[in-house]
Amino acid sequence: MDATEFRSRGKEMVDYVADYLANIEQRPVYSDVKPGYLRSLIPTEAPLEPEDYEDVIKDVERVIMPGVTHWHSPYFYAYFPTASSYPAMLADMLCGAIGSMGFTWASNPVCTELETVMLDWLGKMLKLPEHFIAGTHGQGGGVIQGTASEATLMSVLAARSKAIQQVQASNPGLPEAQILPKLVAYTSEQAHSSVERASLIGGILMRKVPTDDNYAVGGVMFEKMLEEDKAAGLIPFYLCATLGTTPSCGFDHITELGPICKKENMWMHIDAAYAGSAFICPEFRPLLNGVEFADSFNFNPHKWLLTNFDCSTMWVKKRDDITGVFKHSEQPFYLKHDSQDSGLVTDYRNWQIPHGRRFRSLKLWFVFRMYGVQGLQAHIRKQVALAKEFESLVRADQRFEICAEVIMGLVCFRLKGSNQLTELLLKRITESREIHLVPCQLSGRFVLRFAICSRTTDSRHIRQAWNHITRLTSEILQDPDQ
Numbered sequence: 001m002d003a004t005e006f007r008s009r010g011k012e013m014v015d016y017v018a019d020y021l022a023n024i025e026q027r028p029v030y031s032d033v034k035p036g037y038l039r040s041l042i043p044t045e046a047p048l049e050p051e052d053y054e055d056v057i058k059d060v061e062r063v064i065m066p067g068v069t070h071w072h073s074p075y076f077y078a079y080f081p082t083a084s085s086y087p088a089m090l091a092d093m094l095c096g097a098i099g100s101m102g103f104t105w106a107s108n109p110v111c112t113e114l115e116t117v118m119l120d121w122l123g124k125m126l127k128l129p130e131h132f133i134a135g136t137h138g139q140g141g142g143v144i145q146g147t148a149s150e151a152t153l154m155s156v157l158a159a160r161s162k163a164i165q166q167v168q169a170s171n172p173g174l175p176e177a178q179i180l181p182k183l184v185a186y187t188s189e190q191a192h193s194s195v196e197r198a199s200l201i202g203g204i205l206m207r208k209v210p211t212d213d214n215y216a217v218g219g220v221m222f223e224k225m226l227e228e229d230k231a232a233g234l235i236p237f238y239l240c241a242t243l244g245t246t247p248s249c250g251f252d253h254i255t256e257l258g259p260i261c262k263k264e265n266m267w268m269h270i271d272a273a274y275a276g277s278a279f280i281c282p283e284f285r286p287l288l289n290g291v292e293f294a295d296s297f298n299f300n301p302h303k304w305l306l307t308n309f310d311c312s313t314m315w316v317k318k319r320d321d322i323t324g325v326f327k328h329s330e331q332p333f334y335l336k337h338d339s340q341d342s343g344l345v346t347d348y349r350n351w352q353i354p355h356g357r358r359f360r361s362l363k364l365w366f367v368f369r370m371y372g373v374q375g376l377q378a379h380i381r382k383q384v385a386l387a388k389e390f391e392s393l394v395r396a397d398q399r400f401e402i403c404a405e406v407i408m409g410l411v412c413f414r415l416k417g418s419n420q421l422t423e424l425l426l427k428r429i430t431e432s433r434e435i436h437l438v439p440c441q442l443s444g445r446f447v448l449r450f451a452i453c454s455r456t457t458d459s460r461h462i463r464q465a466w467n468h469i470t471r472l473t474s475e476i477l478q479d480p481d482q
């Protein structure tokens, strides 16, 4: 494909994308393909000779679309949202065209510099404490990770390095291998599975802290566990608190947990993967109080801030802590550059697991400028209002119960009575393919999660979804076999 053909094919692709998104409601939100569906639709080997673009694009509808779950359909209410907006998609296109790697400042200066400034902009939107803002002389600052999972892993590794250093400072000569088995990290029993994975990769013990009636971790239970573990000779060194847990959007009490971590000299990381975007709204910002105690904080603009995947923003109080993870690894000759010791530049490869990195800040720059803070706040507020609307519909129907406080865009609900009834309802919903939800378990109960996901979801979709749920419910409850 040459530039001339790219011009015309590119315009056609933009039309295809615009049509796809404009008409997405007409597609069943949930794919009904069976495992292995794709193999019979395409050859077993890559083509030897080049094919025509026409033939490739024709196969998008035949091969690809049948297997797509349409996350941007207004009838998609599963998991948490994955963000999408036209400005972010256009920026991603430009990012692909520039196609430069930003592992060091010198490898693509604008990639590093725009990222640092965008994270400052976003940090200020969230009213993060000053120590998280890089500015020109800050000791902290922000970085874009691919996912919240990577951010959590980096925080575990940073906290581990720091803890080992501190133990060795008071026990000179004590080998790392003798310290590691004593280190213990903590997280909520409601934390995302990626937190436990981070501890597995980091080779440290992680204990799950039981939650209160609001599925949140508080200070009393946390302190009790710390005392038990210290008495057993363990060294508590890390806590991952969650703001907006995946099952029910619960909020750990970081104003209680933070001072405990400070007293115990432990690293506090905050995972606000979904809910973090809402803190740009003054009415939700109080939920972030206590962030001043955190060593690192992370959330995903790729979930709720209209920035397409991947874009997970992480701030650290002290950049030396995070870059310290890799300080013993050798710097290859080909990565050295004249500015690296100037104190003026960041080499982001030392803040993350992978070596390569895309120019992801371009998406943030486009999105921030084209929506403005007010446009982004309006998006969050609209989605929270839709969740409240759905909550009212559920509460008005005596057959159902709400299972967790609705604070943001997630409603957890179930049919009163046995778990089997709600399980059957979900089965019928999934088979219908009109809307898509996933369940969670709360206090041993089978619960449906209704998350407002698509940017285009409106009140009429909510009412339609509810009518669908109540119709299926009536069918189930009228069935004499139930």
Ligand code: PLP
Pocket: 080, 146, 147, 148, 149, 150, 192, 194, 242, 244, 245, 246, 271, 272, 273, 274, 300, 312
């Ligand atoms: N943390 C929380 C609270 C989440 O809800 C999720 C995903 O939904 C994650 C972490 C994982 O996010 P990522 O896919 O960016 O790793």
